[in-house]
Every structure is written in C-alpha cells, then in structure tokens.
Amino acid sequence: xxxVTWEHDNVRQTWQALPVRKPFIYGQTNYIAATLSAxxxxxxxxxxxxxxxxxxxxxxxxxADAIWINAAAQVTDPPEQLFAAARIARDKNxxxxxxxxxxxxxxxxxxxxxRQLLTYRPAVIRGNASxxxxxxxxxxxxxxxxxxxxxxxxxxxxxxxxxxSGAVVAIxxxxxxxxxxxxxxxxxxxxxxxxxxxGAGCSLGALxxxxxxxxxxxxxxxxxxxxxxxxxxxxxxxxxRGPASFTMEFxxxxxxxxxN
Amino acid sequence: xxxVTWEHDNVRQTWQALPVRKPFIYGQTNYIAATLSAxxxxxxxxxxxxxxxxxxxxxxxxxADAIWINAAAQVTDPPEQLFAAARIARDKNxxxxxxxxxxxxxxxxxxxxxRQLLTYRPAVIRGNASxxxxxxxxxxxxxxxxxxxxxxxxxxxxxxxxxxSGAVVAIxxxxxxxxxxxxxxxxxxxxxxxxxxxGAGCSLGALxxxxxxxxxxxxxxxxxxxxxxxxxxxxxxxxxRGPASFTMEFxxxxxxxxxN
Amino acid sequence: xxxVTWEHDNVRQTWQALPVRKPFIYGQTNYIAATLSAxxxxxxxxxxxxxxxxxxxxxxxxxADAIWINAAAQVTDPPEQLFAAARIARDKNxxxxxxxxxxxxxxxxxxxxxRQLLTYRPAVIRGNASxxxxxxxxxxxxxxxxxxxxxxxxxxxxxxxxxxSGAVVAIxxxxxxxxxxxxxxxxxxxxxxxxxxxGAGCSLGALxxxxxxxxxxxxxxxxxxxxxxxxxxxxxxxxxRGPASFTMEFxxxxxxxxxN
Numbered sequence: 112x113x114x115v116t117w118e119h120d121n122v123r124q125t126w127q128a129l130p131v132r133k134p135f136i137y138g139q140t141n142y143i144a145a146t147l148s149a150x151x152x153x154x155x156x157x158x159x160x161x162x163x164x165x166x167x168x169x170x171x172x173x174x175a176d177a178i179w180i181n182a183a184a185q186v187t188d189p190p191e192q193l194f195a196a197a198r199i200a201r202d203k204n205x206x207x208x209x210x211x212x213x214x215x216x217x218x219x220x221x222x223x224x225x226r227q228l229l230t231y232r233p234a235v236i237r238g239n240a241s242x243x244x245x246x247x248x249x250x251x252x253x254x255x256x257x258x259x260x261x262x263x264x265x266x267x268x269x270x271x272x273x274x275x276s277g278a279v280v281a282i283x284x285x286x287x288x289x290x291x292x293x294x295x296x297x298x299x300x301x302x303x304x305x306x307x308x309x310g311a312g313c314s315l316g317a318l319x320x321x322x323x324x325x326x327x328x329x330x331x332x333x334x335x336x337x338x339x340x341x342x343x344x345x346x347x348x349x350x351x352r353g354p355a356s357f358t359m360e361f362x363x364x365x366x367x368x369x370x371n
Numbered sequence: 372x373x374x375v376t377w378e379h380d381n382v383r384q385t386w387q388a389l390p391v392r393k394p395f396i397y398g399q400t401n402y403i404a405a406t407l408s409a410x411x412x413x414x415x416x417x418x419x420x421x422x423x424x425x426x427x428x429x430x431x432x433x434x435a436d437a438i439w440i441n442a443a444a445q446v447t448d449p450p451e452q453l454f455a456a457a458r459i460a461r462d463k464n465x466x467x468x469x470x471x472x473x474x475x476x477x478x479x480x481x482x483x484x485x486r487q488l489l490t491y492r493p494a495v496i497r498g499n500a501s502x503x504x505x506x507x508x509x510x511x512x513x514x515x516x517x518x519x520x521x522x523x524x525x526x527x528x529x530x531x532x533x534x535x536s537g538a539v540v541a542i543x544x545x546x547x548x549x550x551x552x553x554x555x556x557x558x559x560x561x562x563x564x565x566x567x568x569x570g571a572g573c574s575l576g577a578l579x580x581x582x583x584x585x586x587x588x589x590x591x592x593x594x595x596x597x598x599x600x601x602x603x604x605x606x607x608x609x610x611x612r613g614p615a616s617f618t619m620e621f622x623x624x625x626x627x628x629x630x631n
Numbered sequence: 632x633x634x635v636t637w638e639h640d641n642v643r644q645t646w647q648a649l650p651v652r653k654p655f656i657y658g659q660t661n662y663i664a665a666t667l668s669a670x671x672x673x674x675x676x677x678x679x680x681x682x683x684x685x686x687x688x689x690x691x692x693x694x695a696d697a698i699w700i701n702a703a704a705q706v707t708d709p710p711e712q713l714f715a716a717a718r719i720a721r722d723k724n725x726x727x728x729x730x731x732x733x734x735x736x737x738x739x740x741x742x743x744x745x746r747q748l749l750t751y752r753p754a755v756i757r758g759n760a761s762x763x764x765x766x767x768x769x770x771x772x773x774x775x776x777x778x779x780x781x782x783x784x785x786x787x788x789x790x791x792x793x794x795x796s797g798a799v800v801a802i803x804x805x806x807x808x809x810x811x812x813x814x815x816x817x818x819x820x821x822x823x824x825x826x827x828x829x830g831a832g833c834s835l836g837a838l839x840x841x842x843x844x845x846x847x848x849x850x851x852x853x854x855x856x857x858x859x860x861x862x863x864x865x866x867x868x869x870x871x872r873g874p875a876s877f878t879m880e881f882x883x884x885x886x887x888x889x890x891n
Contacts (some may be wrong), residue, residue, distance in 0.1 A: 146830070149663045167705060169740075363874065366874050
C-alpha cells in the first residue's frame, strides 16, 4: 500500500498533460450533476458532451477519447441508453468509468442495471465504500448516495471486485483507497464538504475518465484524479463558508492546479 | 393570524431535526431548477433523487419519505410521469408538495395538468399569489413565473383552496401567507433577490417536502421551511452583490442554520 | 466596419429597455447550459422557459416573444423537437436565434440537423469562427466547442452566410464580428474566461434572442448583447480567481449593467 499525494512529481506531470491533450469525454449522468461535471472537466483541460438521446449516444460515444457512465443517469434517461454507451465503449476499446452511485440503497431494478453495466468491462469503477461493497456482492447499506462504511472496510471486497472485473476500483472516503487487485494506492486528504454538494462524486468519475487518456495505466489515472481532487478540496475548504462557496472555490482551485 | 419567524424555538427545533432524520425526497421539476433544489436539500440535511424516467418514478417515488412535484417539469418531462408520481404518493400515503409554477400564465393545456395533479391530494401547495389565485379559480395573471398580486390579496382564495383541497396553501411574497383553511401563519422577511434567480421557488417546495417528515403538521412544515428561507435570504442579501453571489450565500446560509 | 462598445449611448438604452419589456424567451439547449442561460436572462430582465417535451414546444414556442435553439440540445432531446420549435418560429414570425455549437467537429448527422435548422430562417446565427465557417461551407475544424480560427478569418464566410440565409451572423472571439452581410460591427473586449465555463456561449444566444424584442434590427440586437457580454466579462475577470468565481461575478455584473 503506497500513499500518493499531489506533491508527487509524476502526479503533477500527468495532470499537466491534460490541457495539452485536451481529451474529449462523453458522459451520461443525472442532469443534476451535469453542469458541475462539465465545469470540472473544463477546469482540468478536457472537453465534454453530456446527454443520452439515442442518436447522440451513437455519435458522441463513438468519437470519445473516454466515457463515464454515472448510474444516476437511470433517473433521467432510459437504461437502454446506458447499455448502448457501454457497448460502444467495449466494442471500440474506448476506456470508460462506471460510477455505481446509490448502489445497494434498496432499489433492485436500479441495482441490476449497474450489475449489467459491469459486464461491459469498465476500466475504472469509482464510488463510496457502501456502493462498492454492494456491487462486490456484500451488504453495503447506503442511504441514497451516502456512505456508511469506511474505505478500509471495503478494501478486501474492492480487491476481489477488481480481480473479477478487470477494472481498477477506487473507493472515495477520508483516505481514498484505489486498487487494481494487486497494488493499492492510498490518497489522503480532501474535505467532507465534497459529500455536501451534489455532483461532486460524478465529477470525479468524469475526471478519472479524462485522465485515462494521459496516464500510463488506469490505476495511475484514478490515483492522479483523486490526488487532484484532494488538494483542490483542501484549498477550497480553507476559503469556503459553506457548500456553495466550497463548490466555487473547488472549481477555481482545480483550474489552477496545472500552474503550480 | 400569527407571525412566525426563525426566532421561534419550535421553528429551530423542527429544522434541527432534519439532518438527524435525513429524509429521502423524490422530486420532479424542470432541469433548470434541479441542481439548486438538490443543493438546498443537502444543505438542510435531506437527500434527494430527481428525474422522471418511468422506471425511476416507480422506484424512487415508492421509496420516498416525501415527494415534490413542480409543474415546470412539464416542459422537460411527459405529463404522464407527473401523474404517475402523484398517484404513487396518494396510494401509498406519501405526503407531497405541489408547486403550480406559471399557473395562469395563459397556457391552458399546461394549467389543466396542474388542475389534474390537484386531485391526487397534495399535503401542501406552494406558489406565488398569482399562481395560487389562478389555481383557486380566480384571475391571476402571471407572466411566466412572476407574481403580479400580493399574498394578502390572494389569502381568501387560498383559504378556500385549502378547504376544498385539504392541502395547506403557502403563498410566497414579501410576507408569506400560509394557511390550512382555518389558521393563518405570516412569515415576514426574505429578499426580493429570491425572485431574480432560477429555481428558488422550486427549491422551497423541495424543502417543504423534506420538512413534512419532521414537523407535526403540514402547516408547521410549510411555516418552518418559509421561515428558514426568509432568514437565510436576509443573511445572503447582506453579503451579495447580485443574483449569483446571492445564490451562493443563500445556500451557505441555509447550511449553517442548524448550528445557530 | 464600426467598433461598438458598452460606452455607446444607444447600446445602454436598448439594454435598459429589456427589464421594461420583460420579453418571454423560449429556449432549447443542452441541460448543461440551461441553468446559466436562465439566470443570464433573469439578470438581464427577461423571463424564460427551457425544455423540449412535445406539448411544451407547442405551448411555449407559440407564446414566446423570441426563441433560441442551441444545437447541443440534440444531445439531450430528439432532433424532431428542434425542428418543431424552428417551424413554429418561422410560421408565426417569431424571431429566433440559431447557435450551431460544435458544428464541424466531425459528427455528420449532428451537423445535418443544424443545416436543416438553417432553412427555418433564423434572425441571428451566433457561434465561434470555426462553427460558422463549417456552417458556411468551409472547413472549420472545431474540437468539441472550441474555436480554432479567429473571427476575422471567418468574416468573409460569415458575410456570405448572412447574405444567403437572411440572418445576421455573429462571430464570438477576442473581437466579436457581427454582420448582416452588408454592415459589420466589431465588439472588442470580453474575457477568455468565457471559453472556460460551460454554457457561456449558449447564454449569449439566449440574450441575443431577448434583445430581438427591444432592438431596432437583428444587427443591433446581436451587437448590444455582445457589448453587454464584453463589459460584464471584463468586470468579472477583474474580480475572479478562476472559472467558477468568474461565472458568479459575470452574472452579478450583467444584473447591474442597467443601473450604470
């Protein structure tokens, strides 16, 4: 288990490659989270299209450098569109990120869509400990999108999920735990404020997708995205007086990470 | 007629019960208003899912602690989904809030959907004076979402609407008027800035829904939500330089109401 | 070619007519951009409805003072709805704005929808140089929504497009170029920050639509909207520390332009 923070040189170098490469990221998410996700991607130097109309899925998924699919898109778009995007990703070898948000909260039909998405071989799965435990087959016990377990408690299940699925699994929490089944990266820091604003987790999934195009491995992509999130959240929390000013400061902080 | 403000002890106590109870609120609204509504609910200590795909309506409405339906959802979702959510609420005795936004603005088809929603017995109806006059059967005369009448002028119609529908009726304005047909609560304060940002009214409906699970009566739920809105808006207006900074300060202020 | 800035008296006068006239603007756009567009319109003194459900298109397009259609609506709504709104606009002589965002980025089906929209005779077409070159028939070469050409380089194509389509063509850039085919208005200023936030271009299209109802000509409407954008962006950039604080300062600045 290796601790990684923003201070590591290769973390910054990978991050700084984003605005140079300017990857085009196609996303499916709940519209609640769409604007923040787009602004986080722009702040990091990527560009995006978000939305799930059938013709758009075909056009934008096929042309994407990477894709992220947030399970909450099920609340605003038909599940068929999520499968269509995942299928294009798998068939065209476009790396993609699965965010199983609210998995295990008690809605079986909803959870089954996520289980089926998993068969399309995401490169990275990111979520909180409860969601990932539920996806790995354990009893998670989320309420809505809120984690009720620590990342460390979910690590064994996450490693197992990584081995079985071939995906890197990233568990968000006070110390993020990220594993490809063999190696484990621990990313400390961040801010609990991230749990008090809508779209923060979804935007992190989007950012992991963007980094898949500039990092050497999915493990590195997920680690760099989480390390950037952690340092930007810490800087934002110092200036914020509540969740809305935190959101503003956070996007501002992300946008200047590449400069320093 | 009784004046109620944030200074009343039972107002604060009810508000402080929200983050403890953490109710799950399902919402249907126009996507313009969705992100702010979600962030307002999070700031108050509730959690939410918003969206109107058929499978999601079934799953999330059925599992909700309370529901709010904003009529502007008609612009982004098929009216059948609004009826489906209202029907689940009625059949499962899940309390729900109807926001008849833009009622009476001249679109008969749109208004008829709202009239039909009313038959599913909302616990609370909230809107501005013009919208509620139009829903009560009088000539309201809104233009878009803008009120052209004072709450006091709409009070008689609101009481009548409350008696006929069984719902508490809450009229937003310089002094909010809230009635169950018998009692009337007056909530002074707030800020005209709330009328200059998109989603402020919708978010208030969401907040009333959340409070339905911790307040003793729908009248109290609506009163506490309006009192919290008023004090948070006043504090935000002191710091804001325009509508966007007002929005940020308002959510920040809401998020720390429980602390003081 | 005539330079126009916010300092010109008739620019301010036209702008100040907006909150008096309070035009109702119906919009179709990607939901990413919807909240900012609505808040920009509110800040300027207009009101809006955004969304593309069939019944809503009929109701709201028919009753609108002006309409804007952003091509990115294709990612979140069926293309038929875009055509339906454009048809109502043409048939009822409601002036409308076409924003060909991401035109020429490589998605032929997507671009063909924009070409077909053009046949419904928009009053104004606004976009960046690459998008407008692509729409005019030249090789644009956008990547996503990013301009890779200067406005000056696209001016000849824009004039030709204006003559052929009967629309005013507005090219956003360091110096905005706006032409009805004969006259050219140059609007200097603004801030590159506008390219780093999602929805800024879409909101400008919405603002042009609002001004169509108070300006003497579409050329003047587009010019005033761009001049207001430029001065508000400059003022916002002075106070901002990144794209999110820029967005907040920008909407705040727009909201007080009428006062000074």
